[in-house]
Amino acid sequence: MELDPTEIFRQEAAELLDSLETVLLDLGQTPQDRDLIDAAFRALHTIKGSGAMFGFDRVAAFTHDFETAFDLIRKGKIDASGDIVTVSLAAKDYIRTLIDDPDSTDPIIGEAIVEELQRAIGGLGASAEVAPAASEDLDAPAAPALAGWRVEIGFDPTIPCNGTNPLVLLDDLRALGPCTVIADLDAVPELSGLDPEACLIGWTVTLHGACTKEDVEDVFMFVRDEMKLTITALDGPSAQTPAQEWAPLDMSMPAAVMVVKSLPAVEAPPAAVERPVPEKAEFARRSEDKGSTVRVQAERLDELMDRVGELVIAQARLSQLAHSGTDLAIKAIAEDIERLASGLRDSTMGVRMVPMGSLFGRFRRLVHDLSRDLGKPVDFVTVGEDTELDKTMIERLADPLVHLIRNAIDHGIEPAQQRGQTSKSPTGRIELAARYVGAQVLVTVQDDGAGLDTARIRAKAEEQGLIVPGTPLSEHDIHQLLFHPGFSTAKTISALSGRGVGMDVVKRTIEAMRGTIELTTIPGHGSSVTLRLPLTLAIIEGLLIRVGEGRYIIPLSAVEECVELTAADEARARGRSFLTVRGDLVPFLRLRDLFDAEGEVAPYQKVIITTMGDTRVGLVVDQIIGSHQTVIKSLSKLHSDVTMFSGATILGDGSAALILDVAQLVTLGQSRVDNDRTSEAA
Amino acid sequence: MQQIQTCEPAGNQPPASEIRLQVLMVGLGNEILAIETDMVREIIDPVPATRVAGARTFLPALINVRGNVIPLADLRLRFGMPAAPATADTRIVVVEIEIDGDPVTLGILADKVFEVTEVSSRHTQQTPRLGSQWRPEFIRFITKWNDEFVIIPDMARTLG
Numbered sequence: 001m002e003l004d005p006t007e008i009f010r011q012e013a014a015e016l017l018d019s020l021e022t023v024l025l026d027l028g029q030t031p032q033d034r035d036l037i038d039a040a041f042r043a044l045h046t047i048k049g050s051g052a053m054f055g056f057d058r059v060a061a062f063t064h065d066f067e068t069a070f071d072l073i074r075k076g077k078i079d080a081s082g083d084i085v086t087v088s089l090a091a092k093d094y095i096r097t098l099i100d101d102p103d104s105t106d107p108i109i110g111e112a113i114v115e116e117l118q119r120a121i122g123g124l125g126a127s128a129e130v131a132p133a134a135s136e137d138l139d140a141p142a143a144p145a146l147a148g149w150r151v152e153i154g155f156d157p158t159i160p161c162n163g164t165n166p167l168v169l170l171d172d173l174r175a176l177g178p179c180t181v182i183a184d185l186d187a188v189p190e191l192s193g194l195d196p197e198a199c200l201i202g203w204t205v206t207l208h209g210a211c212t213k214e215d216v217e218d219v220f221m222f223v224r225d226e227m228k229l230t231i232t233a234l235d236g237p238s239a240q241t242p243a244q245e246w247a248p249l250d251m252s253m254p255a256a257v258m259v260v261k262s263l264p265a266v267e268a269p270p271a272a273v274e275r276p277v278p279e280k281a282e283f284a285r286r287s288e289d290k291g292s293t294v295r296v297q298a299e300r301l302d303e304l305m306d307r308v309g310e311l312v313i314a315q316a317r318l319s320q321l322a323h324s325g326t327d328l329a330i331k332a333i334a335e336d337i338e339r340l341a342s343g344l345r346d347s348t349m350g351v352r353m354v355p356m357g358s359l360f361g362r363f364r365r366l367v368h369d370l371s372r373d374l375g376k377p378v379d380f381v382t383v384g385e386d387t388e389l390d391k392t393m394i395e396r397l398a399d400p401l402v403h404l405i406r407n408a409i410d411h412g413i414e415p416a417q418q419r420g421q422t423s424k425s426p427t428g429r430i431e432l433a434a435r436y437v438g439a440q441v442l443v444t445v446q447d448d449g450a451g452l453d454t455a456r457i458r459a460k461a462e463e464q465g466l467i468v469p470g471t472p473l474s475e476h477d478i479h480q481l482l483f484h485p486g487f488s489t490a491k492t493i494s495a496l497s498g499r500g501v502g503m504d505v506v507k508r509t510i511e512a513m514r515g516t517i518e519l520t521t522i523p524g525h526g527s528s529v530t531l532r533l534p535l536t537l538a539i540i541e542g543l544l545i546r547v548g549e550g551r552y553i554i555p556l557s558a559v560e561e562c563v564e565l566t567a568a569d570e571a572r573a574r575g576r577s578f579l580t581v582r583g584d585l586v587p588f589l590r591l592r593d594l595f596d597a598e599g600e601v602a603p604y605q606k607v608i609i610t611t612m613g614d615t616r617v618g619l620v621v622d623q624i625i626g627s628h629q630t631v632i633k634s635l636s637k638l639h640s641d642v643t644m645f646s647g648a649t650i651l652g653d654g655s656a657a658l659i660l661d662v663a664q665l666v667t668l669g670q671s672r673v674d675n676d677r678t679s680e681a682a
Numbered sequence: 683m684q685q686i687q688t689c690e691p692a693g694n695q696p697p698a699s700e701i702r703l704q705v706l707m708v709g710l711g712n713e714i715l716a717i718e719t720d721m722v723r724e725i726i727d728p729v730p731a732t733r734v735a736g737a738r739t740f741l742p743a744l745i746n747v748r749g750n751v752i753p754l755a756d757l758r759l760r761f762g763m764p765a766a767p768a769t770a771d772t773r774i775v776v777v778e779i780e781i782d783g784d785p786v787t788l789g790i791l792a793d794k795v796f797e798v799t800e801v802s803s804r805h806t807q808q809t810p811r812l813g814s815q816w817r818p819e820f821i822r823f824i825t826k827w828n829d830e831f832v833i834i835p836d837m838a839r840t841l842g
Contacts, residue, residue, distance in 0.1 A: 310749055550733055595735035633751040637786050638841055639744075642737050648744055648751040656732040656744040656751045 009054040011295070013099050016043045017092055018361065024088050025364045031080040040088070041070040042221065047095065049222070053163050058107070059098045065114050066091050069121050075215075083120040086372075087113060089365065148177065148208040149216055154184075154228035157198040164223050166199055172219040177209015206234065298391070301352055308341075308348045309631040313650050315341040316629060320652035342629065354394050356434040356443075357385030362398065363405055363432060370409045376428055377416060378409055383433035389441055393533060396513060397443065400506040404445040404529050405430065407503070412449030412527060422524070424448065437532075440612065440663065446528035452521040454478050461487065479519050483507040516663065532663060534646060542630035542649070542659065545608065546623040548597025551657045553630050553649055554619070558610045558662040565605040565620055577672065579607060579618050587669045588618030594644065594665075610662045617669030619660070632659060644668075701803040703834065707827065708775060709794035711763040714827070716801055716834045723776040723787065725795055728768055741841075745789050747776055754789045760840055761820070769793065779837045788841070801825045801832060 020043040027036045044067040051059035066088060072078050091113050097105045151173065155166055173179055184202035188194070207216065216231050217224070315337050322334035360382045367380040389397075413419075413428035420426050431446045454475055461481045462469045481487055485504040510517045510531055521527035542553035561581075565588075569579055578585045588607055591597070602622035609618050632647040633656075639645075646661035705716035706725075724747075731743035731754050740760035741753045754774065758765060774789040803823050820840045825832050 313749065595733075597735075635751075636753045636788065637781055637784060638741050638753045638755075638788060639734060639737055642734055644736050645734070648732070650746050650749065650751065654746055655730045656746045658732065658734060658744070 006054055009050055009056070010099055012050065013047055013059075014096070016047055017096050019043060020047075020092055021089065021365055022361050024085050024092065025368055027080050028082060028085040028368070031082075031085075034074075037070060037074050037080060041067065041074055044070055045222070050163070051099075056099060056102070058102060058105075058110075059095055062091070062098060062110050062114070063095060065117060069117055072121060078121050081120065084117070087116045087120050089368070091117070148206060148234040149211075149213065150230075150232045150234055151205040151207060151216055152202070152228070152230040152232075153205065153220075154202040155199050155223070156226040157195075157200055159223060159226050160197055160199050162226070164226075166201075166203075169219055169223070170203065170205070173205055173207060173216070176211045176215055176219070177207055179208070180206040182206075208234075296351075301348075304348055305352065308345050312341050312345055312629050312631050313652075316652040317654070345629070352390050352392075353388040354391045355385055356387045356389060356394065357382070359394050359398060359401070360385055360432055360434075363401065366402060366405055367409065367430065370406065374409060375415070376409060376413050377426060378413060378428045378430055381429065381431045383431060384435045387434040387436060387441060389434075389533070393513060396509060397531075397533075400509045400531070401432070401443070401445065403503070403506050405432070408445055408447040408449065408527075412447035412451075414450050437612070441533045443531040443533065444528055446526065448526040451523040451525060451527050452479055452482075452519070454523075457481055479521065482519065483517070534663070540630050540632060542628045543608065544625040544628040544651075544657070545606075545621040546625055547591045547595055547621050548599040550595065550597060551625065551651065551655075552591075552621075553628060553657055553659040554608060554610065555630075555659065555662060556627060558612060560609045560611045560616065562624055563607050563609065563618075565607045581609060581616075581618070584616075586616050586618050587672060588620055589665060589669050589672070590620045592620065592622070594668075610666065612663050612666040615666050615670055617666045619665065630659065701823075703801050703803075704798065705801050705832075705834070706775065706798050707796035707832070708790075708792040709771075709796065710761070710792060711758055711766070713761070713763075714796070714830055714832045715757070715792075716825075716827070716832045717775060717777060717790070717837070718834075719798055721777045721779055721837065723778055726774050726776060726789075728772050728774060741788075745774065747787075747789065750787065752776070752787050752789055754791060755841060756791045757835075757840065758791070766793070771795075777837065779841065781838055781842050786841075799827065801827055801834065 020040060023036050023039045023043065027033065027040065030036065044063055048060045048063040048067055051057075051063060069078075069084065069088075073080050073084070078084075094105070094110055094113055098110070153166075153169075155164075159166070170179075170181055173181075182204045184204060187200040187202065189200075213231055213233075217229070220227060220229055315334075319334045319338055322330045325331075364380055364382075367378055370376075371378040408430050409428070413430070416426040419428065429448045431444070433442075433444045433446070435442050458467075458473070458478050458481075461467045461478070461484070464487065466481060466484055466487065467473065483503050483506075487503070507517050510533070513533060515531055515533040518530045518532070519527065520530070541556040543556050543559055545552050545554060563579075563581065565579070577588050577590070579588050580586075586609060592601065599622075605620050605622060606624050607618040607620050608624070609616055628649075628651070630649045633649060634647050635642060635645065643664050644661055645658040646664075647659045648656050649659060651657050703716070704719040706719055706722050708715045708717055726747065729745050729747070731745050733743050734741070734753075737753075740757065741755050742759075743754040744751050745754045756765065771794040773792050773795045775792050775795065776787065776789050778785055778787045780786070803825065820835055822834045822836045825834065
């Protein structure tokens with residue numbers, strides 16, 4: 001389980017780069033946002049710092065220039081222009097390749113990016129680089145002359161273990177202006193008692209420079225929690241005095257510096273991070289750190305989920321046994337265990353859930369780049385970022401969504417001039433939305449473009465021999481041709497889309513997740529693609545029902561209400577399967593017929609009204625047994641042709657029961673309604 | 683083909699054309715099937731099965747085997763034999779096969795389970811004396827055991 005420190009850096013850097021990308025994209029929209037600028041700076045600073053620590057020298061060197069640029073932005077010397085954002089995004093990609101595969105990365109690319117950056121910031125970076133102090137003076141003439149700060153620094157003794165080098169920080173202070181540094185050696189013990197890994201020296205720095213208090217604080221930005229920092233303003237006239245007073249003391253400095261210098265030499269190797277001794281101190285500190293996270297391998301979570309699943313099944317059996325007996329004590333224990341198991345189930349599942357926002361973030365970059373490359377300005381709107389989905393599903397959704405968004409921009413959104421001729425705004429709009437609907441998550445990609453060109457799709461399909469010319473097809477059927485492998489209507493094949501390998505792959509991927517894909521379009525107003533994904537958590541609340549001799553589970557989240565199927569209803573429904581529920585006509589399906597079930601028909605059949613989106617369908621069952629904690633077991637590949645069931649579970653008595661696929665049944669019910677209508681019309 | 687390679691006993695170099703298999707002899711109707719022991723996980727007594735509506739006829743049900751829900755296959759129906767009620771000898775042979783690269787576990791209903799033995803393709807019988815219901819692509823080869831014809835089915839094809 002030992003993780004290579006380099007690997008930890010890679011993972012952390014990947015996260016930092018992701019957040020950097022988000023920040024940069026936000027910055028492109030609100031260039032004045034201080035928080036964003038600071039966040040970008042911090043991310044770059046951390047990448048640079050830890051890159052250098054783990055031997056990624058090229059990363060550190062390359063990042064340095066960008067850190068400098070963002071420092072300038074932070075100080076308000078330059079604005080975060082669109083150019084800077086664009087070049088920074090390119091830089092972010094380059095840093096990623098530098099980290100992932102440094103050997104095959106050509107430094108020329110990096111140099112080009114840096115050159116572009118220098119152009120974007122108008123050469124300020126370079127000058128600030130060479131003579132920071134000078135530029136400070138030039139740019140901030142209004143600051144009170146020669147005022148300064150007295151900075152008292154007391155580090156936490158453990159900071160060298162975290163890779164902090166106090167001397168570098170002192171150097172940073174010097175960069176703000178002329179400094180007098182005095183070391184406080186009081187806490188340093190005799191040599192015999194000296195812990196070479198602890199930093200016991202305090203410093204008092206008198207800084208003469210026209211800088212703000214924030215500038216000083218920023219130097220310690222990353223160690224602020226692990227130190228005592230007192231910053232007091234120096235009085236104008238007395239500013240010189242302390243310096244002179246302390247000047248003689250400076251003579252004693254070399255000795256102190258010697259001691260200090262030996263510190264970094266000891267803690268320098270990257271392995272220092274993994275050292276066990278300082279662990280305790282670190283833990284104590286971390287535990288105070290709210291919102292801290294732990295990295296866990298996905299397989300371990302899967303294993304945990306399996307165990308919880310088994311526990312829930314065992315608990316169901318225990319409950320059944322306890323309730324059939326008369327022993328109150330056992331009943332009490334069974335109830336306790338039921339409560340614990342369901343709590344454990346919820347928390348375990350929560351661990352696996354990831355908000356959609358983590359996925360949506362990636363697409364902002366995609367839209368940004370595509371919109372630039374195609375010259376189509378696009379507003380990208382995301383809705384429902386906090387909709388949570390199982391992590392594995394989120395991963396599998398990424399590629400299909402990339403295809404859909406590409407299609408929307410490339411084929412959907414018209415060029416700006418063309419949009420100008422209509423009443424639309426020249427800027428296109430793409431909305432990526434996620435929301436819960438019953439037991440499903442709906443992910444929608446919607447554009448306000450031209451909509452699907454049904455005639456062209458038809459012509460293309462005929463040309464490619466997918467359909468016989470003149471075949472009568474509904475619009476819906478024609479749109480389905482888009483999902484045909486090898487179909488492409490793009491007039492020219494662009495680098496982005498139009499190879500016709502998109503939609504069929506998307507469809508297959510979604511169907512492999514037991515989801516469905518729907519396409520709707522309004523000519524002239526855009527089209528939308530909706531992915532319906534089952535909320536396939538490993539465990540759901542279910543309603544246990546009986547049909548004939550078989551027991552089945554209906555996901556409780558899809559159940560709206562249960563009503564009795566009266567003889568009157570039955571009589572009225574003869575031939576047509578409709579039920580009036582509070583004034584609405586609801587089609588119903590007799591599961592008994594559907595499942596070809598055997599056994600006696602119950603005298604009082606029940607109808608379970610289930611919903612999927614806006615459509616409702618009633619399911620006629622013989623008996624409602626009760627709610628059931630359902631551990632979903634996926635159906636075997638051999639049963640992949642079974643459409644009415646989405647999975648199976650194990651009941652309290654150890655037998656298997658099937659879980660109804662409500663989405664499929666609703667579609668089936670709806671199609672019967674349509675059939676009825678058409679036959680009535682005819 | 684993979685199964686053939688893995689089933690060759692090490693050290694014993696049979697002629698290239700000969701395949702020697704460790705098999706489990708299973709009675710199905712009037713026939714005897716040989717199932718390679720490599721794919722057999724366990725043999726269990728019949729357990730309550732849950733009917734799956736809409737599934738292919740030879741995969742009519744699901745069973746729970748140690749917390750795993752697996753399909754139960756009735757090969758009688760696949761091989762064109764009439765269905766038959768369970769008897770005292772009925773067993774379920776749990777096998778794991780590979781279909782399109784994925785391991786698939788399932789139970790196979792057997793009217794009777796005989797023994798584990800070794801068969802060789804050397805005694806392969808060319809004459810398909812069996813009825814036309816035996817689709818040739820389901821059969822790897824037919825051999826003899828105790829003077830009886832034994833069918834070595836190609837499980838992946840039979841079930842796929």
